[in-house]
Amino acid sequence: MLEQIRSWVLGITAAAVFCAAAMELCPRGPVKAVLRSLCALVLTVALLSPLLHFDYPSYSLHLAQYRSQAEAAVRRGQNAAAEMNRRVIEQRLCAYILDKAQQLGLSLREVRVTLKWSPEGLWYPVAVDLEGAYSAALSEYIAAEIGVGAAAQNWRNNEGT
Numbered sequence: 001m002l003e004q005i006r007s008w009v010l011g012i013t014a015a016a017v018f019c020a021a022a023m024e025l026c027p028r029g030p031v032k033a034v035l036r037s038l039c040a041l042v043l044t045v046a047l048l049s050p051l052l053h054f055d056y057p058s059y060s061l062h063l064a065q066y067r068s069q070a071e072a073a074v075r076r077g078q079n080a081a082a083e084m085n086r087r088v089i090e091q092r093l094c095a096y097i098l099d100k101a102q103q104l105g106l107s108l109r110e111v112r113v114t115l116k117w118s119p120e121g122l123w124y125p126v127a128v129d130l131e132g133a134y135s136a137a138l139s140e141y142i143a144a145e146i147g148v149g150a151a152a153q154n155w156r157n158n159e160g161t
Contacts, residue, residue: 008050016046086117101138
């Protein structure tokens, strides 16, 4: 493709140099007017020459391939954005729970929130894993504020109690 463009540009350049030289060498008068029209025709043919040898079926195939590649890139970008959005929501919910636990005087070692993609196109929490001593107050808070009921809360106390 680049070779074709290169040869096209060289063809236009050669035609322009030839026409400029011919115009300089030609004396004034009616011959120069005819030469000017002839040079315009030569430059027009040089400009339009790629259209004569253009491979339309190949172009259409490449265009379809580029279109499908562009659509795939858009899908990958949308998936990456959704995944990044999920991670941000998970981190913020974890921080929210940890802040509330600290306000209640609890010490949680780890909080993990599991999100699910809704048909409406939103992430929503479906489960919470907490590592620390069980707290009924925090459990109720998580159910009321985050929407994850006690059945979907997994409390682990790894201190041996």
